[in-house]
Amino acid sequence: MDILGIPIQALMGQLMLGIVNGSFYAVLSLGLAIIFGVLKIVNFAHGAFFMVGAFTAFLLAQYMGANYWMTLLLAPLLVALFGMAFEFLFLRRLYGLDPIYGLLLTFSLVLVLEGGFRVAFGSSGQPFATPEQLRGTINLGFMILPLYRGFVIVSALLLCLVTWYVIERTSLGANLRAATERSELTQAFGVNVPRLITLTYGVGVGLAAFAGVLAAPIFHVNPSMGSSLVIIIFAVVVIGGLGSIMGAIVTGLGLGVVEGFTRVFYSEFSSTIVFLVMVLVLLLRPAGLFGREEG
Amino acid sequence: MRPLSSALLALGLLALLAVPFFPQLVYSIFVMKTLCFVLFACAFNLLLGHTGILSFGHAAFFGTGAYVTGVLVKAYGVPTELGILAGGLVAAALGAIIGALAIRRSGIYLAMITLALSQLVFFFFLQAPFTGAEDGLQRIPRGTFLGIVDLRNDTALYYVVLGIVGAGLWLVWRTVNSPFGHVLRAIREHEPRAISLGYPVARYKVLVFTISAGLSGVAGALKAIVFQLAALYDAHWHTSGDVILMTLMGGMSTVFGPAVGAALVSALNHYLDPFGAWVTVITGLVFMTCVLTFRQGVVGQLGQLLRSRRPSAPAAKVDSRPHTNHR
Numbered sequence: 001m002d003i004l005g006i007p008i009q010a011l012m013g014q015l016m017l018g019i020v021n022g023s024f025y026a027v028l029s030l031g032l033a034i035i036f037g038v039l040k041i042v043n044f045a046h047g048a049f050f051m052v053g054a055f056t057a058f059l060l061a062q063y064m065g066a067n068y069w070m071t072l073l074l075a076p077l078l079v080a081l082f083g084m085a086f087e088f089l090f091l092r093r094l095y096g097l098d099p100i101y102g103l104l105l106t107f108s109l110v111l112v113l114e115g116g117f118r119v120a121f122g123s124s125g126q127p128f129a130t131p132e133q134l135r136g137t138i139n140l141g142f143m144i145l146p147l148y149r150g151f152v153i154v155s156a157l158l159l160c161l162v163t164w165y166v167i168e169r170t171s172l173g174a175n176l177r178a179a180t181e182r183s184e185l186t187q188a189f190g191v192n193v194p195r196l197i198t199l200t201y202g203v204g205v206g207l208a209a210f211a212g213v214l215a216a217p218i219f220h221v222n223p224s225m226g227s228s229l230v231i232i233i234f235a236v237v238v239i240g241g242l243g244s245i246m247g248a249i250v251t252g253l254g255l256g257v258v259e260g261f262t263r264v265f266y267s268e269f270s271s272t273i274v275f276l277v278m279v280l281v282l283l284l285r286p287a288g289l290f291g292r293e294e295g
Numbered sequence: 296m297r298p299l300s301s302a303l304l305a306l307g308l309l310a311l312l313a314v315p316f317f318p319q320l321v322y323s324i325f326v327m328k329t330l331c332f333v334l335f336a337c338a339f340n341l342l343l344g345h346t347g348i349l350s351f352g353h354a355a356f357f358g359t360g361a362y363v364t365g366v367l368v369k370a371y372g373v374p375t376e377l378g379i380l381a382g383g384l385v386a387a388a389l390g391a392i393i394g395a396l397a398i399r400r401s402g403i404y405l406a407m408i409t410l411a412l413s414q415l416v417f418f419f420f421l422q423a424p425f426t427g428a429e430d431g432l433q434r435i436p437r438g439t440f441l442g443i444v445d446l447r448n449d450t451a452l453y454y455v456v457l458g459i460v461g462a463g464l465w466l467v468w469r470t471v472n473s474p475f476g477h478v479l480r481a482i483r484e485h486e487p488r489a490i491s492l493g494y495p496v497a498r499y500k501v502l503v504f505t506i507s508a509g510l511s512g513v514a515g516a517l518k519a520i521v522f523q524l525a526a527l528y529d530a531h532w533h534t535s536g537d538v539i540l541m542t543l544m545g546g547m548s549t550v551f552g553p554a555v556g557a558a559l560v561s562a563l564n565h566y567l568d569p570f571g572a573w574v575t576v577i578t579g580l581v582f583m584t585c586v587l588t589f590r591q592g593v594v595g596q597l598g599q600l601l602r603s604r605r606p607s608a609p610a611a612k613v614d615s616r617p618h619t620n621h622r
Contacts, residue, residue, distance in 0.1 A: 090587060094587075099403050101586055103403060104539065105586045105587065108579045108580075108582035108583040109583070110579070112575075112579035113579075115577075115578075119576065227532070232411075238400070238407055238408055268422060272414075272418045275411050275412065279396060282396050
């Protein structure tokens with residue numbers, strides 16, 4: 001069976017790859033949106049934390065003999081702790097200044113982390129084994145789905161939904177949203193806002209690291225795996241707007257799918273389609289699809 | 296101009312003119328590379344320091360200048376001076392397009408948009424058939440300047456580069472100190488007020504974007520001629536980061552501070568080169584230190600020090616530039 005002259009197997013394969021990439025975009029732009037909401041800082045180091053997450057998993061597996069499930073739990077926690085330390089020691093000093101300085105500080109962290117891992121491990125990729133339980137494929141009738149990719153999609157979406165639930169439906173989330181809107185007033189009500197800010201940065205960074213561990217068996221673990229990604233995430237965020245959690249998730253997934261389709265029909269545009277969509281959105285709807293942060 | 300700064304300027308100019316006579320002291324190719332970055336950083340600061348716009352994609356213009364000049368001179372035999380001019384003009388045109396798109400948002404969003412658009416340009420140079428992809432455009436002939444001066448001679452090339460960079464810096468200085476420059480500062484300080492005073496702010500922003508991009512393109516074009524190479528790194532986001540660091544380190548609230556920053560960063564890269572990947576780490580740490588403790592930059596800090604020692608002068612204004620409002 002063909003659609004527009006493309007075999008349906010190939011089409012579905014690319015579409016699935018698009019959804020996998022889209023899940024990474026969704027998790028990363030979600031973390032970026034949470035951090036921006038509370039800290040008012042665009043975390044340039046988001047891609048670097050993604051990379052550090054993958055490397056931490058690699059190191060845990062290599063030297064501590066941790067199995068995949070332990071790394072999936074431990075690596076994001078360790079990276080989140082590191083992120084919180086960074087926020088507590090450095091980022092905190094820039095609150096109240098122009099948010100551009102936050103962008104520049106996190107950018108300098110990218111240089112340090114990427115350079116550091118390149119010094120230690122070189123530029124080439126480190127292989128990372130797919131966990132045994134998730135090797136093999138399942139036949140869905142219209143396509144054959146590698147089990148691990150299915151797992152990535154499901155767990156990324158689950159994580160997004162849990163995060164959305166925590167922020168929109170729990171009291172911790174309510175405090176967080178209050179701090180986003182009026183941080184002084186929230187503090188006056190007895191919420192420890194500085195601690196909440198550190199925690200938020202940790203959660204956002206942990207999400208990025210979790211995505212990094214998920215990505216490790218699919219991509220090779222290498223020092224520059226995060227930086228090209230973070231630029232795409234920025235475009236995603238410009239398209240979707242940093243104002244809404246659901247907006248970040250939906251835009252991320254949607255752009256992954258668009259990218260997958262582009263790879264089928266105009267493969268030479270597949271690396272730039274997200275940027276072209278961004279240009280289109282800027283021309284037609286400059287505030288972004290879910291833009292409410294401009295108000 | 297105050298006597299001190301004119302004396303410093305004259306001294307600097309003399310030192311630059313003397314460079315080719317002391318080959319055992321300084322390597323003139325290194326000075327030429329630094330001069331290209333000096334022009335690049337000062338042009339970039341027209342946006343960051345003087346208009347309050349952070350562009351995170353200026354490597355796109357630098358790279359465009361390098362590639363356009365390289366292709367014209369190498370493949371089409373265009374005279375070098377026309378090639379450099381064309382490099383600057385194409386970069387300026389690109390600057391007008393990217394600027395017009397980017398200013399539809401401001402502040403942090405504008406930074407992210409310029410970064411994304413410059414990545415688009417980067418992918419173009421990676422995939423286009425005439426750029427040599429990862430190898431870059433190599434063996435670009437230097438040719439002659441105006442058909443008279445043979446640029447294969449390093450000394451001749453040095454004075455041509457010095458002259459063009461000097462002209463570029465003069466243009467930056469004129470722009471900043473013109474009525475146009477005053478409007479730019481008004482936009483930086485209080486954009487809504489500039490709008491309510493009737494200035495077509497969007498048009499001013501696009502124009503300054505175009506000038507800045509054009510001069511950055513000339514800087515890239517000169518670099519391509521000096522090294523006879525236009526490489527992907529010229530258009531890479533690392534280069535965009537480098538020019539921000541130069542500007543921040545030198546002092547973005549000054550006209551020629553970025554020049555000092557460019558010299559410092561260029562020296563850092565030059566002398567740390569043997570350490571390979573450590574360069575990135577050290578650059579990152581220096582960058583971090585600048586953002587955390589040294590936001591006025593070398594020249595800004597010195598200026599403040601000088602002013603505070605003379606009580607008669609108006610008190611030093613504490614200033615947390617750039618003042619961007621982020622809509």
